[in-house]
Amino acid sequence: MTSLTPEQYKQKMQRRKEVQEQRVSQAALEKGLIIVNTGNGKGKTTAALGMVMRSLGHGYRVAIIQFIKGAWEPAEKAVFTKWGEQISFHALGEGFTWETQDRDRDIQKVYEAWNLALSYIRNPEFKLVLLDEVNVSLKLGYLKLEDLLAGLDEKPEDSHVILTGRGAPPELIERADLVTEMKMIK
Structure with a gap:
């Protein structure tokens, strides 16, 4: 040097x-970003929750919608509920799909989650919306990709949406502003 x-x-x-x-x-x-965390490695939701923490620290309102989790009380919910009105946390799934074994009910639960998520995506008061495990819902055919992409079009310009889960479809990857693939190395 x-x-x-x-x-x-x-x-x-x-x-x-x-x-x-x-x-x-x-x-x-x-502008706000559309962020996808996908891949077969661990850390997709964890990385997104780090962004949630930063947003809360800046005083922004945040919504978390968990599409698959829900049959148990996720530990992160206990932490985030301490922020009161600043965060809205919803675990709306019924657990892993191999446990429910009812496709019609799984689809219904995913669309309930999606409709709630869409209300937050459209709301300019929420600067970050986390759609946890939504990619799995797409991959399993529980949520139509065209519905998701149309919903993302309704995002206010300064809001962020994070989509997590394995198997993000190519069309979503193309649409996103930032894509991270979590890959297992060891």
Whole structure:
């Protein structure tokens, strides 16, 4: 590395600061994102919940809709309910589909979750909506992809929607602004 004089270092850091401040000011004007966390590795929901925590820390209202989980009380619900009115948490599934063994009922529960999710997606007061395990609902044919994509079109420009679960379809991946594939390495 090149040795800089104290004055050169100060000038270099000042330029970096200006560039960073410019990026931050532009980011505040950027649109909300459609984010997909998919893949066979662990961490899809965990990564999304980290974004939920950051949004809560900024004082934003957040909604979490869990499409598959619901037959048990998820631990994250106990944590997030401490934020009161700032967060709306709904675990609307009936558990893993191999446990329910009732396709019509599974589809009905998914559409109940979807209709609730859509009300949050449309609501400009909610800056982040997490659709947990919705990709699994798509893959199993419980939710029509065209319904999901049409619903995403109704998102206010400054709101974020995160969609998690294995098997995100190519059309959703194409539509998303940011896609992360969780991959098992070990």
